[in-house]
Amino acid sequence: MVRSDPVDTLRRHGLSITAQRLAVLRALARRPHGSADAIVEQVRAEINVISRQAVYNALGTLTEKGIIRRIQPAGSPAIYENRVGDNHHHLICRTCGKTVDVDCAVGKAPCLKASDHAGFQIDEAEVIYWGTCSKCLGAASGIRDQAIPRRNLKVSASKTEPKRNPI
Amino acid sequence: MVRSDPVDTLRRHGLSITAQRLAVLRALARRPHGSADAIVEQVRAEINVISRQAVYNALGTLTEKGIIRRIQPAGSPAIYENRVGDNHHHLICRTCGKTVDVDCAVGKAPCLKASDHAGFQIDEAEVIYWGTCSKCLGAASGIRDQAIPRRNLKVSASKTEPKRNPI
DNA sequence: CGTAATTGTGGACTGAATCAAAAAAAATAA
């Protein structure tokens, strides 16, 4: 069941079919993990014009319908993906923002069970692995590729030296 | 090892001791999961005046030093906690934002291992369980307590259901 | 103490995302 036809997808969910939504879907099909801004750009390359708001609208309703998924990594703008419904997780590079999918660590969907629910009714387990991708590991010096310039984990390279705790 | 003396904590990490930092630490000791804004408020109740920036500064350096931890739930402002170094996770109520700690699902620190590293060097696994707390489950109607008003998962109650004849 | 370094203050500013009203396009009915 590949059924990757965007028109059909929209229709099946009872959504109006608009050029903008189709373009957003295609953009997501092309690039797995795009930020709203990246999608705006991509869509503008395909369709000539689209408002930023229209992209947010599309992403919003598509997310609501469960057609796409929104991931909101700490300190970075949200990114979207069209792989849904299989409880996979993400591995994000702190340096360049590159995001890759990883399957659940312990098998099927064990992450969905917290050891103590504390009375909560859990509907989703979100797992993000933070690290450094191989490319950024290599260029560890100062290349600063910065696809998604995470401003929060402030660069802090060697500003406050004494990382190693004395005594 | 309770060693909850803020002055000592700061000193041990080679940080200057300022009224603002102490107040921030105390605020965090009092309330486990506070947003920057909530902390500003709390600190202003104790100390008379503190700039928002000072709070952000304090939270930033304390986070850098590993004295506190920053959690950035999708779509909500960051929250901070003073329980660090034990790889626990969080359970957040989508409705009211209430956050509780949960210990790692599968034992010690299994979540730290993704099944496929894809060449990444992982340094942290962030796990957030999303759900609804017991209180909000009860008041499922429309109480709208909204401690942290997650604006992203837009309420979307029945906006897109005009198909159903409303009588 | 006095001086240098660190930290705090207030205000302007940024970027991501949202809101709101009018214009345009789709869906539905005729």
Place this chain on the structure above:
DNA sequence: TTATTTTTTTTGATTCAGTCCACAATTACG
């Protein structure tokens, strides 16, 4: 088809969390 109604897009302003900046205040250290 055309008319009409509903949904979506556009445009522009607005919020919100967080940051940047220059200068004043405080802290640490000799």
